[in-house]
Amino acid sequence: MSLVQTELVAVLVVFNGDTPRVLTLEDGRSLPNGPLRTDDRSLQASLRAAVERQTGVAVGHLEQLYTFADHLPADGEPRRVAISYLALTRVGAERPAEHANPFDEAGSPAAWRDWYDYFPWEDQACPRAAPAVGALLQRLDDWITRQSPERWEELRQRRDQVFGLNGESWNDELVLQRYELLYEAGLVPEAQMADIGGDACVTGLAMRHDHRRILATAIARLRAKIRYRPVIYELMPDQFTLFALQQAVERVAGRHVHKQNFRRQVAHQGLIEETGDESREAGGRPARLYRFRRSVVMERVVAGSKLPIVRAR
Amino acid sequence: MSLVQTELVAVLVVFNGDTPRVLTLEDGRSLPNGPLRTDDRSLQASLRAAVERQTGVAVGHLEQLYTFADHLPADGEPRRVAISYLALTRVGAERPAEHANPFDEAGSPAAWRDWYDYFPWEDQACPRAAPAVGALLQRLDDWITRQSPERWEELRQRRDQVFGLNGESWNDELVLQRYELLYEAGLVPEAQMADIGGDACVTGLAMRHDHRRILATAIARLRAKIRYRPVIYELMPDQFTLFALQQAVERVAGRHVHKQNFRRQVAHQGLIEETGDESREAGGRPARLYRFRRSVVMERVVAGSKLPIVRAR
DNA sequence: CCGATTAATACTCATATTGAGTATTAATCT
DNA sequence: AGATTAATACTCAATATGAGTATTAATCGG
Structure with missing residues (x-):
């Protein structure tokens, strides 16, 4: 011991x-x-x-x-x-x-x-992040080319898988794998803490020790979990609109969700109920307010509660 | 620190x-x-x-x-x-x-x-384990009745959920939850190591420290994982028949699998290939031998590989 | 050689789930 | 009044799933 x-x-x-x-x-x-x-x-x-x-x-x-x-x-x-x-x-x-x-x-x-x-490239739903992702992939490419040629195939394949390129589709759960590939490539400035700043919008903010790795693990876990456990409700206020719920899922997953299908699934899971009130904060047709039925979750210890995350096109 | x-x-x-x-x-x-x-x-x-x-x-x-x-x-x-x-x-x-x-x-x-x-009640596919499970549930019932009446409802509900009684269906992944309920009820003899033996076929073998809890965690994790990752192949020899693969899944999950559907799913996942050989060990029609296509798994980092575990009737 | 046994294989069928879409309605804001 | 914002109502095709029946191909024990 x-x-x-x-x-x-x-x-x-x-x-x-x-x-x-x-x-x-x-x-x-x-x-x-x-x-x-x-x-x-x-x-x-x-x-x-x-x-x-x-x-x-x-x-x-x-x-x-x-x-x-x-x-x-x-x-x-x-x-x-x-x-x-x-x-x-x-x-x-x-x-x-x-x-x-x-x-x-x-x-x-x-x-x-x-x-x-800390992970600008993880926000795939945000169009203004796209140029930064492009720049990052360019640097990753440069790094691969500087490696020995017999590793090119393997590294390019890995890049395609984790970043959803060349026929592969983007998998939002591979947060840690993406971070580790970038770490290997020296593109996340954890090691050389000196040059923080500069292009943080491309490589993200750095953290001490392995805290950014821990954060990557957390994001990956949460993205995986909202698909089969109703944990997203732990982030919501007591009352919320379906649109707000959808946005929470979208912002956590970093990608868009098909609205009608999202509602269909949420509805037939039976995990939420109307409060009777409406919200007219958004300035459109008022949205109904819902609350999470905590009691139901107690009943179904393991209720499958997948959320319909849109496929890559 | x-x-x-x-x-x-x-x-x-x-x-x-x-x-x-x-x-x-x-x-x-x-x-x-x-x-x-x-x-x-x-x-x-x-x-x-x-x-x-x-x-x-x-x-x-x-x-x-x-x-x-x-x-x-x-x-x-x-x-x-x-x-x-x-x-x-x-x-x-x-x-x-x-x-x-x-x-x-x-x-x-x-x-x-x-x-x-260590967990006789987890083997739901084994008919000869049924009487022991019955005995265990009887003792759990007795324990509940000895608790204060206002806890009865909650405890019975929990018992029904984790053991799949009274309308609930058996969930093979709740290994830890079942162990912890039995632990609370004093039915798993970790605490009083003196009386090991006796009815180990009902309450299972005990282990030192919290090792049985760790084992329960491991079984639960493995049962969950074989549904969405091809880890079952890590337990198989180089060559195996589809029937052997099915039995591995059944023995790990502790329940039966629908043979035709199992084969259909395994086939269309494309994770295995025929070796060309046959096995005639079982003494029936010879079974084709397959091997796991390790290369494919490398390609699809996260290939969904659910296994069709039969629903409770 | 015959029938029991063991297992593989070939289909069917109904139902549920999923992904993607169009169209309509109901409110607010300017 | 018309633009905007969002909720809601449907449709449709493609898959996936759960549960079956029926048939075929081999071995084994006598």
Whole structure:
């Protein structure tokens, strides 16, 4: 049995109607993190308590993501292990973001940031992101060409798969695979923290340690999960319109959804019910308001709740 | 940052044509486990190397399962954290099971054991297990009746959901939920290790620490995964018949599969190809032999590969 | 050599799900 | 009044799924 330094890292996600955001520290360069204390009851319970106490947001859904071990540390220093969690929270009730680090009351200023700031290429639904993606793919291409020719085929195939090129279709769940290919190509500036900025709109904002990798894991997990578990509702306010629900799915998945089919599926899952009220915020025909039927989910422990994400054309 | 004792725990699964088996130590009472050493490169890589060096089996598929923290230890002692992995291996090339602990060359005798020895109620396809399941449900019922009446409704509902009673259908993926309900009811003798034996055919064999919980997590993960990733092939030998493949799925899932539909789906996934040979081991019409097309899987990183598991009637 | 056994294989059929589309209606905003 | 915003109502074809029946091809035990 060996002693290692163990820390918890949390990816706290909120959706404010506009874009999914994550709680960050250090001017957006790290995720909330803190030590695993020996007096904590269970990992899950203590993390939930810490988050709720410190940030004031109720954690709707909390799940373990992955346990990362860092690469070999300098000798003499203990090994570092990070146990990461994904937490979904509802917008509205949270404290101002400052000092919202769940692990450290006197921590550095915290802020909720658009997760696409870190992964601009993941926002496939956003046409204005397209040029940046083009630039990134160009650089990836350049890098491949600089490798030894016998690797070209394999690397190009991998590029096509993960970025949905040349006949392959875009798979929104491959967030981590895309990040790792770019990392291999030296296109995400984690290693050389010096040149942050510059073209962050192409390569995304960098983070300390392996926090951007953890964030990629979180996004991938959430995108996969909304297809078969009703977790998207954990990001919605008490009452919401179907259009708002659709936008949440679209912004999380980074792609468009077929409206009529989306409604059809949501309707026949029977997981939501009308409140009777209407919303006339958008300035069109008023939209009916719905609420999530929490009781039904209790009944069906594992209700398949796939969401109809539009295929690539 | 705090120092905790950190260990690795591996659930090594093999399918010998008869039943899924897991590698166990200490006369079946624990899973292979060992310290996280500071000289290991990455968790995944070092675990793979350790398993292959020690047991002689090639690990086909390795994935992290979950990181468990034990309950509060006696004061003064450091906290224990276990990072658990699921490893799928092919039968045939492994060394005799003795001393097959991947973490400890001089470890206790090891053995491959039927995983249903630990979870008899999970084998729904086996008619001779039915009486034991009946007995177990009877005891669960007795326990519920001994609780305070205002909990009856909730507990009975939970029982019906996880065991597929009273209109609910059996969900083979709820392995952990079933174990935890039985644990709560005091029906799995982890806590009182004294009375092992007795009715192990009803409550299953016990394990030390939380190893049976880890095993439950592994079974649940594998059952879920064979529905959408072609991991079942990691348990098959190089060549196999469609019937053998079906049996592997059935034994892992613990339930029957509709033969014609199974073949239809497997065929149109295009993940296997005929070898040209036939097997006449079973003594009937000879069955064609197939092999897994590894190259295709490389191409389709995420090929949906659902398997048609028969609905409960 | 015959019939039981074992399994592969070939079809059918109804129902459900999915992806994509058109058309219409109901409100607000300028 | 007409543009805008969104909800709603349908249609249609293509697949996927669950459950069957019927037939064929081999081995094995006597």
